[in-house]
Amino acid sequence: MPPLRYLPAPMSDALSPLDVVFRPTSVAVIGASRDRGSIGRELLQNLLAFDFQGPVYPINRNASSIHGIRCHRSVLDVPDPVDLAVLVVPRDAVLEAVGECARKGVKALVVITAGFKEVGGEGLALEAELARLVRESGMRMVGPNCMGIVNTDPEVRLDASFAATLPLPGNVAFASQSGALGEAILATARQLGLGLSQFVSLGNKTDISGNDLLEHWAEDPRTQVVLLYLESFGNPRNFARNARRITRAGKPVLAVKAGRTGPGARAASSHTGSLAGLDAAASSLLGQCGVIRADKVEELFSMAMAFATQPIPRGSRIAILTNAGGPGIMATDALVTYGLDVAELLPATREAMAAVLPPEASTANPVDMIASADAPKYRACTEALLADPGVDALIVVFVSPVVIDSRTVAAAVLDGVVAGRARGGEGKPILSCFMGRAHGAEAEQRLREGGIPVYAFPEAAAQALAAMARFRRWIDRPEGVAPELDVDREAAARILSGAAGGGQEWLDSGEAQALLEAYGIPVVPSRLVSSPEEAVAFAEEHGYPVVLKVEAEGLLHKSDVGGVQVDLRNPREIKGAFWDIAHGFGARGVPYRHRVQRMVRGGREVIMGIASDPTFGHLLAFGLGGVYVELMKDVVFRLLPITDQDAREMVREIRGFPLLSGLRGEPPVDVSLLEDVLLRLSRLVEDFPQIAEMDLNPFMAHPEAGVSAAVDARVRVAPAPPGPPAT
């Protein structure tokens, strides 16, 4: 049968800078040991057991041979060149050993030893010194505080880890930021039959980071899928650039990002800031570079099994083939839950299946062949479903009845796949679910060897297909551009430097309004006034009705404290509003001013805003406004800068979008204006990163062109501009 592997466009085979780590021709184990249960022994044993294709040199001050191999007292004593040194010496011996490696001309290090940055105190200084030594010598380093690396390439066969599980070779690369999890990862992969190309336990990422690995795996021809277990991102911009490049080229990257819900809340003094939870920035980053996020490590694996063996489907129309009703219902439930479609089958497909099935069978999708389905029926229906042009992917379910041999069914499914692929089924993923009894393990093995992933229950298969369909949308998505915008950068700079000069953190409302106008963001006209007469004059000029609002230092929710008087239709009502404010809000005894503003009628309240994250930089928010935003959390985020495609997607991603696009025959609001404002906000913050927080809340989105505008704007400037770390 033809290979079922997914092969993207061939990658360049130029030498990667990390090949010094992954493709050494000789390895020294500094701290190799003969003590049972020691890391130095386990690591040496793994190197030998995995059959490393070059010489291995144990280094130990006190032994002359280990496992029958001649042992040296120092790497400097090795008579031949050493490419890679793995260090398992005590912490206080690391620096000396690294110095010797540098003198020896070692090209790369894997430092297993712990006790550096992660323990604080003295460890911090030691790690800084280690980093300096490595940088100056030109060596590359994985770790410290890691469990090692693996490269299953048959030309190399490097297992420089102390894991108990030897890896299976395959096309999946895995980087784990948690060494502890590495063990579980290797064991689970082996148990699922998931083959790895390379594995790296990142440790403290003192030199080699996840970003370096993304660059490396983008070019590695043996790596078709990249899995990441992350706890932090290093430089998010580099991550985004590398991840976007690799995913857009068609190599899927799947990640578990831990620390989603940790405590350590961000201090936030704006709506947008408080809405941007701890996890919003990480989720935005992953989504914006096409990385598929899994909530759990188990999900990461079940998705990886599909990505590693199956083509990316063209769409989301799924067929289900089963010999039992219950699992068919479970699979259908799961499809719908994960946002996939139950494929509508062609009459010809149903007839082809009806020809081989008993009358009690159901040829509508999910296709229930009933318990009497034997191997020939599985073969014929698999073929027919794959050949149906309305089917993008297939889930085959088999619950083994007593009288049917699951091994023959497995073989028949594989035959059906070949036949169906030849009849237009190319490019369609096939996932199987074997809820078997006798010979179940053998049948599973046969399917796996035939390149078909096997799941224990249908839900995991549906979830994997949903991830693949999402990846298809990502590959097919237009790139988008950051369009040219007409902005007055000088005016904005003047406003911001004026505020900074006065030591202000929050711009006053006049400054905020002017800043937005400089960047072409519409604002509802308003004016600071000191008497009812000035307010009436404003109303006569701009038209009734108007709104009267108080402005006071640090006042966020004006309307909660009687600080907003709306729908003032004539001079008398304006005076009445002054009276109400004086006797309501005024009684608080805090200094305040009056602002009068034209009242906007109709339209929908939305919120747009900026938050900043110490790690990720600026986040742009868009959501439905009003009190609902906080309760319903109907807000989406993007890291800046954004493209026009991002702006289009942001507006459409909120659940409340039908309110903007015209619910029940209402006129739609000016959606393109909203997209334009998002792009202008992005540009504003790109130009002036000292803007730390901003709320346009509410921004009235109006059906009529030229009416939508911000009603209230708050802008905070940071004393020092926030930004991502340099590394």
Next chain:
Amino acid sequence: MPPLRYLPAPMSDALSPLDVVFRPTSVAVIGASRDRGSIGRELLQNLLAFDFQGPVYPINRNASSIHGIRCHRSVLDVPDPVDLAVLVVPRDAVLEAVGECARKGVKALVVITAGFKEVGGEGLALEAELARLVRESGMRMVGPNCMGIVNTDPEVRLDASFAATLPLPGNVAFASQSGALGEAILATARQLGLGLSQFVSLGNKTDISGNDLLEHWAEDPRTQVVLLYLESFGNPRNFARNARRITRAGKPVLAVKAGRTGPGARAASSHTGSLAGLDAAASSLLGQCGVIRADKVEELFSMAMAFATQPIPRGSRIAILTNAGGPGIMATDALVTYGLDVAELLPATREAMAAVLPPEASTANPVDMIASADAPKYRACTEALLADPGVDALIVVFVSPVVIDSRTVAAAVLDGVVAGRARGGEGKPILSCFMGRAHGAEAEQRLREGGIPVYAFPEAAAQALAAMARFRRWIDRPEGVAPELDVDREAAARILSGAAGGGQEWLDSGEAQALLEAYGIPVVPSRLVSSPEEAVAFAEEHGYPVVLKVEAEGLLHKSDVGGVQVDLRNPREIKGAFWDIAHGFGARGVPYRHRVQRMVRGGREVIMGIASDPTFGHLLAFGLGGVYVELMKDVVFRLLPITDQDAREMVREIRGFPLLSGLRGEPPVDVSLLEDVLLRLSRLVEDFPQIAEMDLNPFMAHPEAGVSAAVDARVRVAPAPPGPPAT
């Protein structure tokens, strides 16, 4: 160590009516076979292999012995009494065999044979005849179309199934509506070390249903946990009564309900009807009787492992003990995701741990002992955490480093559990997550034998604890009552019979208003008018401003078509509104009438309503009103009737509840009035089940007492009252 089993109040040990099925003293296998791969052979083999404690009689027309056991041609030929007969004969031989069983005096049947109701056609008639035979004979029957039953009681040892897996004895009962899934269930349970008390494949439920089993297991002293895989409910009222009884007594019931998202949408002509998705009724039913719903079979098992071995925690404050940072973060993420709390530890607890841990360890929760944690440290910290009064439950994570033997850690954890339980830790569940390497399996085995469930990753443990915390809330929840309400039942009956007499399906708005008023549900005053002058007269009587609305046959969304004119402040505005309607809505050419209503200012729009489901009967809905209800789906449902406790919970369960309870210093609306209206709606539909649909939309919830009222009410009466099936 003391037993870790959860032992609820002892149940009565009176003979259950289903003991004739589960506790036979002799079994006949009618259709027993010697053919390899036949169900008749597998079934007989299981009975023998599981060591049934009485005689087994193979019945086969054509064999004189099977497996060395004397074979009879008919059950009538068996010289001794037969309690239970298992039928595996071809379909067309079933009725004769059942007749012979009746004559023989057999007490119970398990009919494995398929081809009845589930295949339609002739099968329907055969099943009806089978049902009649069984009923008339007084025998009880499981099936037909099932895979058998199991009772692991050592006094019985009955495996009357054709599953490939022999079950482990234990305290978990399982009923599966899918026979196909039964195989997977038994295999998975065995693999996880989950012991079963009884297992039933329900098949077509012609006699014995899930409801019968709930009654039976409520009284079965060997059953501590009940698991269900359901595709339908039979009689939902019986299910609710039985499930509520068993769960309130402290026996947890966990269920997977399949068919959540199937097609087959309900025809709905009201808001409430369209909001009540296919799954809302099933979810409401399960929630209202304390059944914990799992989305997947895998989750069912991982929850069951905790319920089967651990006490129900007193609260939701969880401590995490780990020797590695990554899994600690994963566990914390999962806790927060599932709505549990990260326990705050007492200083004394932290000091006790600090005394045995190195300075690099973290004694704040999650407690990270770091990789050097050995058995004594696990023991001491387990004890300290269990003894902390601020900890309700504990998750112990162990990632096995090279130098630590996981078996000694497992033993130490068990010792720590004993010590901690003795120091105030009674009643606290302990779950473990072993991400082990060498000896991992042995360590897991040791923990399981010690009564501690073991998970592969921390998320599943957190999910299980969340289910236990939910069950705790259910047990502690006040029952609630259906309070006496002052209603005018006769007036309501007159209105409904008047409408029915006229052949109306939808009540007109006057009738709807009168119906609500008869049941003490406030309605904003309104009147049908035929001229602006009549409208003005209404306004002078009830006060300005008023609203003018059209009424037309089948018109649902009035305001979408210009049929609602609001905020009319004087006679001239009323006339203008008549003009607008005449030239807007009136241009459609459909007959309509005018209704004038007092306009309600302030308050929040909510929706309350009734939908009816052919299976479940009436559903009561409560949610936030306005356009948001449809987009945000912020609606909760209950099956009727409800208690005051249900009403309290309904109002508080919506995400938007803060809008009602007083967001940002606003006055709260009259919440108790909303609860009262929900109770009155429940009573109304109990009294008049012919009410098929009802919308109070919007119902204005107002802060001031006596002002909240329904603005619009629509009531549909069904030609024939809907209701649950009789069986």
